[in-house]
Amino acid sequence: MDDCDVLIVGGGPAGSTCAWKLHRAGFHVIVMDKAAFPRDKPCAGWITPQAVQALRLDLGEYTRGRTLQVITGFRVRVMGSPRSVEVKYDRPVSFGIRRCEFDHYLLQRSQATLRLGSPVETIRRDRGRWIVNEAIRASTLVGAGGHWCPVARMLNGARVRGPLVAAQEAEFPIESHRSATFTTEAGTPEFYFCRDFKGYGWCFRKQQYLNVGLGRIDRHGPSKAAAEFLSYLKADGRMPADTHCQWRGHAYLVEAPRTRRAVDEDVLLVGDAAGLADSRSGEGIRAGIESGLLAASMIAGRERLLDYETRLRQCGVIESSSGSTILPDQVSAKLGGLLLQLPWFVRHVVLDRWFLKKSVQARSC
Ligand SMILES: Cc1cc2nc3c(=O)[nH]c(=O)nc-3n(C[C@H](O)[C@H](O)[C@H](O)COP(=O)(O)OP(=O)(O)OC[C@H]3O[C@@H](n4cnc5c(N)ncnc54)[C@H](O)[C@@H]3O)c2cc1C
Known part of the structure; x- marks a missing residue:
C-alpha cells in the first residue's frame, strides 16, 4: 500500500x-x-x-x-447570417x-x-x-x-443533473501545400452562434493545426449539429469540401x-x-x-x-449569474441576431465581458 x-x-x-x-x-x-x-x-x-x-x-x-x-482578435457571426463582426485588439487577449x-x-x-x-x-x-x-x-x-x-x-x-454542454470537436494538422485553402486567420478564432443561442461553433487555427467544434446546452443530437456546422463552414469557404473531421464528443456541467x-x-x-x-x-x-x-x-x-x-x-469561480443560453433568456433569438451584428455589442459585451472576462482579473482565491 x-x-x-x-x-x-x-x-x-x-x-x-x-x-x-x-x-x-x-x-x-x-x-x-x-x-x-x-x-x-x-x-x-x-x-x-x-x-x-x-x-x-x-x-x-x-x-x-x-x-x-x-490571439489578437475574433470573428463573430450568427449561423446563416450574411455578415460577421471582426474585433481586433492591439495586444494578445488569449492563447x-x-x-x-x-x-x-x-x-x-x-x-x-x-x-x-x-x-x-x-x-x-x-x-x-x-x-x-x-x-x-x-x-x-x-x-x-x-x-x-x-x-x-x-x-x-x-x-447527472443540471445544464450540460454537449460538444463535438476535431483537431487536425493543415498540410502545408493546402494551407491557403483554409481561410480562417491564425490568431483570429471564429465563433458562430446557433440561431437559438443555446450554443456556438468555432473554427480556430492554431499555427499549423485547425480546431473545429460545436457545443450546445442541449443533450440531444450534438453529432448531427456538428455535421451541419461542418457543411456550413465548407459552403462558406472556410475549408476545402473534402475536409474530413474525426469528431470527438464530450460533455460537461456549467x-x-x-x-x-x-x-x-x-x-x-x-x-x-x-x-x-x-x-x-x-x-x-x-x-x-x-x-x-x-x-x-x-x-x-x-x-x-x-x-x-x-x-x-x-473569489468568483462560482458566480451568482445563471442561464441556459448564451444570451440572457429574456433576449429573444430575433433581438439576439440583431445585437450580434453590432460591433460595439460584440466587442464590449460578448467578447470583453462574457468570453474574456476582462473586468475579472486573475482571481486570487
Ligand atoms: C469540445 C470542448 C471544447 C472546450 N473548449 C474549451 C476551451 O477552448 N477553453 C476552455 O477553457 N475550456 C474548454 N472546454 C472545457 C475544458 O475542456 C474543461 O473544463 C477542462 O478540461 C476541465 O479540466 P479538468 O482538469 O477539470 O478535467 P479534464 O481535463 O477532463 O481531466 C480529467 C482527467 O481525469 C481522468 N479520469 C477520468 N476518470 C478517471 C478515473 N476513473 N480514474 C482515473 N482518472 C480518471 C481523465 O483521464 C482526465 O485526464 C471545452 C470542453 C469541450 C468538451
Whole structure:
C-alpha cells in the first residue's frame, strides 16, 4: 500500500495545478489518471491571460517544441447570417494551445508522484483515511477526474443533473501545400452562434493545426449539429469540401445553477468534476486551475475544507449569474441576431465581458 498526504484523481489542468501547488508546499502528492500521458482531450484549446497568470506559465519556455497561438482578435457571426463582426485588439487577449501538449506539460511540471494508465475503481474510508483501489492510502482526496470523475460520483451519485454542454470537436494538422485553402486567420478564432443561442461553433487555427467544434446546452443530437456546422463552414469557404473531421464528443456541467456538491470531510472536487465551467463561454480550464489552486491552498493551510464552496463563491469561480443560453433568456433569438451584428455589442459585451472576462482579473482565491 502506498501512503500519501493527498491523492488527486485526474491529471488534467485542475488536478495537475492542485498537485503543483501542494508539492511546492512540501506535501507528498500522488496523481492518478486512467490515461497514459500525453493524452488528448476534446477541447478548443483556448486559454485566457488570467489562466496563464494563475499558472505562472513561462510562455517563452512553453513555446519550445509546443504550439502556442497568440490571439489578437475574433470573428463573430450568427449561423446563416450574411455578415460577421471582426474585433481586433492591439495586444494578445488569449492563447491557443493543444491539450495533448498543455496537459502533459502541466502534469510533468507538478513534480507529483504519478500513477498513470489505471482508472480509479474503488474508494473507501478506513480509520479516517481514504483507500483507493486497495493500493493507495491518503489523508485527503481531491476529485479532478472531469465530468465523469469517480470521486464526484461518490459525493453526488451517478445521475447527472443540471445544464450540460454537449460538444463535438476535431483537431487536425493543415498540410502545408493546402494551407491557403483554409481561410480562417491564425490568431483570429471564429465563433458562430446557433440561431437559438443555446450554443456556438468555432473554427480556430492554431499555427499549423485547425480546431473545429460545436457545443450546445442541449443533450440531444450534438453529432448531427456538428455535421451541419461542418457543411456550413465548407459552403462558406472556410475549408476545402473534402475536409474530413474525426469528431470527438464530450460533455460537461456549467457553474450555474449549481447541481454538484464539491466538498465533504477530507474530500474536495476541482474543475469539471465540480461542474465549474463558465455558463456563457464554456471556458473551463481557468476555473479548473483556480479551483485547483484554492483547494491546494486550503489543504496546505490546514483550513476548514467544508468552507471550500463558500470560498469558490467569494473569489468568483462560482458566480451568482445563471442561464441556459448564451444570451440572457429574456433576449429573444430575433433581438439576439440583431445585437450580434453590432460591433460595439460584440466587442464590449460578448467578447470583453462574457468570453474574456476582462473586468475579472486573475482571481486570487
Ligand atoms: C469540445 C470542448 C471544447 C472546450 N473548449 C474549451 C476551451 O477552448 N477553453 C476552455 O477553457 N475550456 C474548454 N472546454 C472545457 C475544458 O475542456 C474543461 O473544463 C477542462 O478540461 C476541465 O479540466 P479538468 O482538469 O477539470 O478535467 P479534464 O481535463 O477532463 O481531466 C480529467 C482527467 O481525469 C481522468 N479520469 C477520468 N476518470 C478517471 C478515473 N476513473 N480514474 C482515473 N482518472 C480518471 C481523465 O483521464 C482526465 O485526464 C471545452 C470542453 C469541450 C468538451
